[in-house]
Amino acid sequence: MRRIAFLPVVLFVVLAGFFAYRLLLIQRGDSPSFIPSVMINKPAPDFTLPPVFAGTPGFSSTAFKGRVTLVNFFASWCIPCRSEHALLSSLKGKGFQLVGVDYKDQPEAVKAWLAREGNPYDVLVADENGQTGINFGVYGVPESYLIDKQGRIRFKQTGPFTPEAIEKDLLPKVAELNK
Numbered sequence: 454m455r456r457i458a459f460l461p462v463v464l465f466v467v468l469a470g471f472f473a474y475r476l477l478l479i480q481r482g483d484s485p486s487f488i489p490s491v492m493i494n495k496p497a498p499d500f501t502l503p504p505v506f507a508g509t510p511g512f513s514s515t516a517f518k519g520r521v522t523l524v525n526f527f528a529s530w531c532i533p534c535r536s537e538h539a540l541l542s543s544l545k546g547k548g549f550q551l552v553g554v555d556y557k558d559q560p561e562a563v564k565a566w567l568a569r570e571g572n573p574y575d576v577l578v579a580d581e582n583g584q585t586g587i588n589f590g591v592y593g594v595p596e597s598y599l600i601d602k603q604g605r606i607r608f609k610q611t612g613p614f615t616p617e618a619i620e621k622d623l624l625p626k627v628a629e630l631n632k
Contacts, residue, residue, distance in 0.1 A: 491590065492606045497524075497598070498588035502578035505555055505563055512552055512578045517604040521549040521630045523623070525574070525597045526586050528558040529566035534595045537613035542573040544619070548627045549599070553577045556586050556594050599623065601630045 501513035516522075525541065527534040544551060553574035555563045560579060567577075580586055589598060592611060599608035608626045610618060 492598070493609060495606060497600050497604050497606055498585065500585040500588065502554065502580055502585060505553075505560060505567075505577045505579050510576060512576045514604065517600045517602075519602050521602060521627055522552055522600040523549050523597055523627075524552045524554060524589075524600060525595060526554045526556045526580070526589070526591050527595045528556050529562040530558065531594045533613040535570075537595050538570055538573065540614050540616065540619060542571055544573070547624060548631050550575045554585065555579045555581075556591065557581065557583045599626055599630070 497514050497517055499514045501511065503511045523544075527537070541551065551574050553572075553576070555577065557580065560581075563579075583591075586596075589596075589606075595610075595613050597610040597614065598606050601607050607630060608622065610623065614623065
C-alpha cells in the first residue's frame with residue numbers, strides 16, 4: 454500500500470526529468486520544430502506546374518538555373534501561411550525570385566485570398582494534387598526551399614518565416630548564394 458502512495462511522486466520526478474532534459478536540448482539548438490531535410494545540397498526535384506492565373510507563366514525546375522529562388526509552398530486554407538504572408542511581401546528586391554506554390558488548394562479560394570491580401574510572388578503556380586510537394590519532402594504548409602543558381606536546395610524553412618528567421622537564416626544564405 455505504501456508503494457502505491459509514492460507512485461505519483463515517482464511519476465512526477467520522471468516527467469520533470471524528461472522536461473528538464475528536453476529544455477537542455479533546446480538550449481543547445483535541438484529544437485523540436487526543426488525538421489531536417491534529406492534534400493539539402495541535392496538537386497531540386499524535376500517538375501512543371503501550371504499558373505494559378507490564366508495568362509501568366511507557369512514554372513518548371515529548369516528555371517532555377519542562373520537565379521537564386523525561394524520556393525514557398527502555401528495554401529489559402531493554412532492559418533500559419535496568413536501570418537507569413539505579410540513578411541513575404543517585404544522580401545521584394547532582396548536578391549532572389551519568390552515562387553509561390555499553391556499546395557492542394559482550390560484555385561478560386563487562392564485567387565480570392567490573394568485578391569484580399571496581395572500577391573507577394575514573382576511567379577505563382579498550382580500543385581493541386583500535391584505531387585511536387587511530395588517530391589520536395591513537404592511535411593505541411595507553409596514550407597520554403599531556397600534553391601541556388603545551379604538548381605540545388607540549400608536551405609529549408611519548416612513552418613512560417615518569422616522576422617528573426619528571415620534576418621538570421623534566409624537573407625545571409627541568399628547573400629552567400631549570390632556571390
